[in-house]
Amino acid sequence: MHPPRFWSDPDGGPIARLLAPAAALYALGTARRVRRPGWRAPVPVLCCGNLTAGGAGKTTLALDLGRRLVARGRRVHFLTRGYGGRVRGPVRVDPARHAADAVGDEALLLARVAPCIVAADRAAGARAAIAAGADCLVMDDGFQNPGLCQDMPLLVIDGASGFGNGRVLPAGPLREPVAAGAARARAAVLVGDDLTGASAALPERLPVLRAQLDMDDAGALLDGRTAIAFAGIGRPDKFFDGLRRQGVPLAACLPFPDHHPYRDHDLRRLGDAARAHDAILLTTPKDAVRLPVAFRPQVRTVDVRLAWTDPAAPDRLLDLWLEETPR
Structure with a gap:
């Protein structure tokens, strides 16, 4: 489905206000879920997540960071739920054998760069990756999934759409309030020009890395x-x-x-x-x-890739992550 138009209106209008009680319940459910303790992996875990339903550039960021880790000689594995696929996993993606209807489209792209594990249970996927030799893990999505502890949770923000009307599902596109999600993040990655002023809604202590999409x-x-x-x-x-x-x-x-x-x-x-x-x-x-x-x-x-405003910024972020979590 396409997102409803009122999700991008400044305050959502009457429909968003009508859905406010349902949004409050959704936000409460998310808050309770993310407080659950997760499994702490014996290797560093980075998550490319977001606060809104729909695409923000999470997979593009995961691919960028994954390539950098491969270039460093790290045995990185990707973790993904495999959205759009029927496999619950854990299973390692084999592009020669798996199709998108089995493991999802994003998993096939990730598997071109480094081993990718599809798993609805992120902790089970992490265990499978570690058993296969992973020395660090990059999650594509899963910011609101508490099953696996995240050492470096990153918020990916689409500059053109930002946080929409600023309301939580179903009144708006947010999976949780901005303040709640930003409080757990270590940094944000803003992709594209900040046309909606999304960065102003983030706490001052949160570093914001900026990039543009660069196409072939x-x-x-x-x-x-x-x-x-x-x-x-x-x-x-x-x-x-x-x-x-x-x-x-x-x-x-x-x-x-x-x-x-x-x-x-x-x-x-x-x-x-x-x-x-x-x-x-x-x-x-x-x-x-x-x-x-x-x-x-x-x-x-x-093909598309990220062109960073500060080309050294992503490697500094990886340095910080790996130095803080050298397990």
């Missing part, structure tokens, strides 16, 4: 033709706007819900649109792994 040169993939862009991510417009900033000639932009499983009728729609406009289909890596293998040759993928 999509124009080089087009052979002089126009493009039809499609994306089923948390905010498809983030992908489309990035292409526009590059000056990519777009015949159409087709948004889909986050983690959308592409069916035959979707593929026909995409193929028909490409033929009608004599256009190249462009999508994100996260969408590409959800496409049937036979359809992928018809699509070109535009």
